[in-house]
Amino acid sequence: MFTLGRRFPLSNVQNIRNIFTWFSRKFPVEAPQTTLVFVEEVRRFIQECVCRVGVSQKKSRSIADFLLAADYRGVNGSGLNRLEMYLNDIHKRNVNIEAEPSVIKETASFAHVNGNSALGVTVGNFCIDLAVEKARNAGIGLVVAKQSHHFGMAAWYVSRAMAHGYIGLVLSNGPPQLMSPGVQTSSLGANCIAFGAKGLHTHFLLDIAMSVKDIGAIEWAYLLGEGIPDSWAADKRGLPTSVADVAICAQRLFPAGEHKGYCMAAMIDLLCGVMSGAGYSTHIPSSWSDSKSTNSNLGQIYIAIDPQFFLPDFEERLEDFNQTIKYSCPIDELDPVKIPGDIEKQHMQYVRDLRALPYPNALLMKYQVIADLLCVKPIQVAFNYPEKTKHYSE
Amino acid sequence: MFTLGRRFPLSNVQNIRNIFTWFSRKFPVEAPQTTLVFVEEVRRFIQECVCRVGVSQKKSRSIADFLLAADYRGVNGSGLNRLEMYLNDIHKRNVNIEAEPSVIKETASFAHVNGNSALGVTVGNFCIDLAVEKARNAGIGLVVAKQSHHFGMAAWYVSRAMAHGYIGLVLSNGPPQLMSPGVQTSSLGANCIAFGAKGLHTHFLLDIAMSVKDIGAIEWAYLLGEGIPDSWAADKRGLPTSVADVAICAQRLFPAGEHKGYCMAAMIDLLCGVMSGAGYSTHIPSSWSDSKSTNSNLGQIYIAIDPQFFLPDFEERLEDFNQTIKYSCPIDELDPVKIPGDIEKQHMQYVRDLRALPYPNALLMKYQVIADLLCVKPIQVAFNYPEKTKHYSE
Numbered sequence: 083m084f085t086l087g088r089r090f091p092l093s094n095v096q097n098i099r100n101i102f103t104w105f106s107r108k109f110p111v112e113a114p115q116t117t118l119v120f121v122e123e124v125r126r127f128i129q130e131c132v133c134r135v136g137v138s139q140k141k142s143r144s145i146a147d148f149l150l151a152a153d154y155r156g157v158n159g160s161g162l163n164r165l166e167m168y169l170n171d172i173h174k175r176n177v178n179i180e181a182e183p184s185v186i187k188e189t190a191s192f193a194h195v196n197g198n199s200a201l202g203v204t205v206g207n208f209c210i211d212l213a214v215e216k217a218r219n220a221g222i223g224l225v226v227a228k229q230s231h232h233f234g235m236a237a238w239y240v241s242r243a244m245a246h247g248y249i250g251l252v253l254s255n256g257p258p259q260l261m262s263p264g265v266q267t268s269s270l271g272a273n274c275i276a277f278g279a280k281g282l283h284t285h286f287l288l289d290i291a292m293s294v295k296d297i298g299a300i301e302w303a304y305l306l307g308e309g310i311p312d313s314w315a316a317d318k319r320g321l322p323t324s325v326a327d328v329a330i331c332a333q334r335l336f337p338a339g340e341h342k343g344y345c346m347a348a349m350i351d352l353l354c355g356v357m358s359g360a361g362y363s364t365h366i367p368s369s370w371s372d373s374k375s376t377n378s379n380l381g382q383i384y385i386a387i388d389p390q391f392f393l394p395d396f397e398e399r400l401e402d403f404n405q406t407i408k409y410s411c412p413i414d415e416l417d418p419v420k421i422p423g424d425i426e427k428q429h430m431q432y433v434r435d436l437r438a439l440p441y442p443n444a445l446l447m448k449y450q451v452i453a454d455l456l457c458v459k460p461i462q463v464a465f466n467y468p469e470k471t472k473h474y475s476e
Numbered sequence: 477m478f479t480l481g482r483r484f485p486l487s488n489v490q491n492i493r494n495i496f497t498w499f500s501r502k503f504p505v506e507a508p509q510t511t512l513v514f515v516e517e518v519r520r521f522i523q524e525c526v527c528r529v530g531v532s533q534k535k536s537r538s539i540a541d542f543l544l545a546a547d548y549r550g551v552n553g554s555g556l557n558r559l560e561m562y563l564n565d566i567h568k569r570n571v572n573i574e575a576e577p578s579v580i581k582e583t584a585s586f587a588h589v590n591g592n593s594a595l596g597v598t599v600g601n602f603c604i605d606l607a608v609e610k611a612r613n614a615g616i617g618l619v620v621a622k623q624s625h626h627f628g629m630a631a632w633y634v635s636r637a638m639a640h641g642y643i644g645l646v647l648s649n650g651p652p653q654l655m656s657p658g659v660q661t662s663s664l665g666a667n668c669i670a671f672g673a674k675g676l677h678t679h680f681l682l683d684i685a686m687s688v689k690d691i692g693a694i695e696w697a698y699l700l701g702e703g704i705p706d707s708w709a710a711d712k713r714g715l716p717t718s719v720a721d722v723a724i725c726a727q728r729l730f731p732a733g734e735h736k737g738y739c740m741a742a743m744i745d746l747l748c749g750v751m752s753g754a755g756y757s758t759h760i761p762s763s764w765s766d767s768k769s770t771n772s773n774l775g776q777i778y779i780a781i782d783p784q785f786f787l788p789d790f791e792e793r794l795e796d797f798n799q800t801i802k803y804s805c806p807i808d809e810l811d812p813v814k815i816p817g818d819i820e821k822q823h824m825q826y827v828r829d830l831r832a833l834p835y836p837n838a839l840l841m842k843y844q845v846i847a848d849l850l851c852v853k854p855i856q857v858a859f860n861y862p863e864k865t866k867h868y869s870e
Contacts, residue, residue: 187785191585192616194786222586224616226786249751262804262813269804269813277743279751286746288739320807339733345682345816346740348801349671352680356793357643357673357786363800391581392588392620392751399750406757407742410656410663413714419656419663422739 115306117446118438118464125150127449127461128165134456135172137179141204148203152235153439156429157289159298160235163305163445166452167232168201176377177201177231183208191220194358195227199377202233206252206382210239213386214246221391225384226353228360232256233382236276237289237426243386244287249279251385255354255361257368257378260293261334262344266320268334269363272296273350278423279389281400287423292347293335300329305442333368354381438464509700511840512832512858519544521843521855522559528850529566531573535598542597546629547833550823551683553692554629557699557839560846561626562595570771571595571625577602585614588752589621593771596627600646600776604633607780608640615785619778620747622754626650627776630670631683631820637780638681643673645779649748649755651762651772654687655728656738660714662728663757666690667744672817673783675794681817686741687729694723699836727762748775832858 128146133139145168153161171177181200185193193212197205209225216223233239236252243250256271272293279286295314303310304326312322313336315329322336323329337343355362360381367376389396408418433439446461453460522540527533539562547555565571575594579587587606591599603619610617627633630646637644650665666687673680689708697704698720706716707730709723716730717723731737749756754775761770783790802812827833840855847854 189585189614191583191614192785220583220585222618249747262801264808264811265804265806265813267805269801275740275743277746279746286742288743290736290739294733337733338736339688339731342684342732342737345684346669348680348816349669349682352671352673352794352797353643356797357781357783357790359787362793362797364804365800387751389751391586393753396751399756400746403746403750403756406759407656407663410659410758411661412659414658417658419659422742 116440116442118436118440119446119461120438120464121150121154121433123462123464124153124162124439127453127458128162130458131165131169131452131456132172134458135169135179137172137201141179141201144203144207145201148206148234148238150439151238151241153441154430154433155235155237155426156433157235157237157298157426158302159296159300162439162441162449163298163301164232164234166448169452169456171231171378178377183227183230185212191216191222191224193223193225195225197227197230197380199229199231199379202231202380203238205230206233206239206384207242209382209384210242210250210252210386213384214243214248217243217248217386217388218246221388223384223386226358227382227384228358228379229377230254230360230380230382231378232380235289236274237278237287239384240276240278240287240289244278244280244285246386247280247388247390249385249387249389250277251387252276252382253350253354254382255351255366255380257333257366258364259297259333259335259368260337260344260347261316261320262337263340270344270347270351271366272335273347273354275346275350279400280397281404282397283401284404284421285423286400286404286421287426289422290338292337292343292350294338294343295335297330297333297335300326300335302442304330305444307444354383357381358383436464510834510836512830512834513840513855514832514858515544515548515827517856517858518547518556518833521847521852522556524852525559525563525846525850526566528852529563529573531566531595535573535595538597538601539595542600542628542632544833545632545635547835548824548827549629549631549820550827551629551631551692551820552696553690553694556833556835556843557692557695558626558628560842563846563850565625565772572771577621577624579606585610585616585618587617587619589619591621591624591774593623593625593773596625596774597632599624600627600633600778601636603776603778604636604644604646604780607778608637608642611637611642611780611782612640615782617778617780620752621776621778622752622773623771624648624754624774624776625772626774629683630668631672631681633778634670634672634681634683638672638674638679640780641674641782641784643779643781643783644671645781646670646776647744647748648776649745649760649774651727651760652758653691653727653729653762654731654738654741655710655714656731657734664738664741664745665760666729667741667748669740669744673794674791675798676791677795678798678815679817680794680798680815681820683816684732686731686737686744688732688737689729691724691727691729694720694729696836698724699838701838748777751775752777830858 129142132142178199181198187194213223213225239252240250258268259272260270272291276289309324312324316334317323318332358381361379450460519540523536526536572593575592581588607617607619633646634644652662653666654664666685668685670683703718706718710728711717712726752775755773844854
């Protein structure tokens with residue numbers, strides 16, 4: 083039906099300048115680096131694309147929801163940017179769009195789930211909802227999943243637990259992207275941890291990878307044609323690089339806090355991968371490479387805790403905790419300490435005001451090509467550039 | 477019965493040089509920096525000291541066991557070095573030596589425990605054993621404790637779960653020692669996480685604080701008269717320092733991985749402190765300061781997981797995981813990657829061969845003074861310096 087090569091712009095376009103050269107030839111204005119797109123238009127585009135590759139209406143809404151949530155929160159790289167990877171994985175049958183997760187074994191508080199290679203968001207939503215249900219009955223619910231897939235922004239699942247007033251904790255392993263200090267290759271995923279809880283007026287919502295920066299942030303820099311600090315990633319020889327393109331090809335990220343980040347990533351892999359029966363370490367194939375086509379068999383852990391199980395005044399205490407940290411003698415008093423989730427809240431306010439999301443033009447160009455391949459109406463930007471003229475068209 | 481000022485060497489001795497001047501005057505040899513003490517002699521000394529301040533024989537054995545375990549593993553600063561703090565806390569009644577923890581609420585898998593301000597090791601042993609018991613019946617046991625006390629090396633409790641073939645995970649909060657980026661004071665503990673599991677032949681045993689280095693390592697450097705890298709800690713103005721003494725007084729550690737370590741510490745505090753009903757953030761008084769005498773009300777989480785609940789071949793998989801990481805293309809092939817716990821294993825081998833533990837002379841001198849105060853026989857070193865002569869004695 084359609085053919086997508088290995089991550090389109092990386093294989094077909096040597097570097098970002100080529101896209102911009104082509105872009106600026108097509109449009110007789112100096113292109114700004116990002117363009118606004120109305121939220122509903124992005125939703126339409128995502129749903130149409132995934133429907134075109136065979137995903138059901140219901141599942142396509144789930145995919146659009148969680149990709150949009152990432153762009154809404156400003157988690158660059160985990161939103162619309164990931165659509166291409168999912169389309170690729172569906173196309174290569176690395177993920178089974180028909181499958182639903184099933185419970186292997188369960189007790190009142192725990193469950194072991196087989197994701198059956200379903201879409202990551204399908205497995206994720208199933209597992210966190212199951213954890214919430216168990217927490218409702220038993221105080222705490224813990225679900226361990228194998229045969230899962232890349233599930234996008236982990237904070238999405240934590241938010242689902244928070245919506246019920248519960249504390250959420252989600253861990254996932256991933257394909258090898260993290261270099262141990264003293265090593266030339268990646269042997270662990272930049273495994274992530276997301277954690278959230280609601281206070282009386284504010285909340286605490288953490289979502290971090292165990293690398294200095296996750297690969298999504300590097301892809302975002304690449305799409306903007308920007309360099310990266312050489313503390314983020316290495317080239318194929320294991321040496322620090324400041325070229326985003328080189329970093330994306332090499333898939334060698336530095337761990338946060340050196341060996342501490344690496345050890346934390348190993349702990350997450352041990353729990354999510356080794357313990358669950360999923361893939362782990364270098365046994366996980368990379369969705370970022372065009373190697374053999376196989377499902378990724380990721381492992382994940384989903385925990386929901388009803389804080390009322392322990393205390394009646396948890397929300398008040400969390401509020402006090404947030405305020406204590408926030409005003410703990412910052413160097414600039416007008417700029418209080420940021421609680422995890424604060425920066426994302428600012429971005430959400432910005433999006434709400436505009437009803438639109440900012441995307442790098444290179445990303446929009448990529449999806450124009452994909453739209454052509456899938457025979458889907460391309461993304462319409464929130465304001466239009468001048469009509470292209472014969473003079474400038476190719 | 478005895479009087480101990482605020483952490484003896486810091487208040488009574490201006491800097492490490494004073495101790496060494498006195499030491500070298502007493503002993504007419506150039507003192508090496510460390511001296512070996514037989515393990516059984518350290519045990520005798522610890523037990524006699526804590527018995528002298530009213531701790532029962534049984535509890536004194538527990539204290540000796542877990543302090544020796546830290547020195548045996550080479551976790552500098554968490555072993556004999558901590559005895560002084562415990563003696564101080566017992567003396568000031570910040571900890572209740574008679575108390576035993578009690579269960580507030582429990583289900584088949586979970587328990588909420590009140591430590592009743594008992595000794596940290598009493599609470600810790602009680603909670604991890606309870607978690608193991610629950611894991612035996614329900615697959616997973618999770619115990620949340622409040623009103624606990626500094627519990628030393630967290631790996632101690634994880635090892636107790638591992639001894640039953642279980643995966644252990646232990647978290648604790650602590651008094652404010654961690655500076656957020658952009659802040660001049662400490663608003664969180666250098667909260668710790670310990671995690672361990674047994675493979676077929678090897679094991680994985682992680683025990684880290686969320687600071688670049690924990691305060692124990694800085695105290696160790698101080699006792700050895702060494703400087704510290706200025707990436708470890710700040711002075712009272714929040715500026716980096718390389719003087720261990722200044723760092724110990726200021727109690728302002730840099731988080732590992734900058735904001736990521738800080739966020740992880742906040743997550744641990746939220747779970748251990750805010751959720752459990754214990755103290756949190758700046759509400760925890762510092763055992764390291766001589767402020768008002770009050771119990772620390774720390775919060776801790778103890779988890780034991782029976783891996784057989786999920787998989788029959790967990791040990792084989794963990795063995796493969798360890799080997800995969802170990803030989804993942806290190807820069808020097810003769811120096812494979814170290815699994816968490818490997819460095820400690822080397823130290824344990826060294827101690828087993830010698831039957832003795834190496835201690836900084838300044839630490840031994842400090843305990844000589846404490847021995848005098850408590851009328852306890854001082855620590856006898858494994859080999860003696862030449863007899864002091866009249867000429868050199870004070």
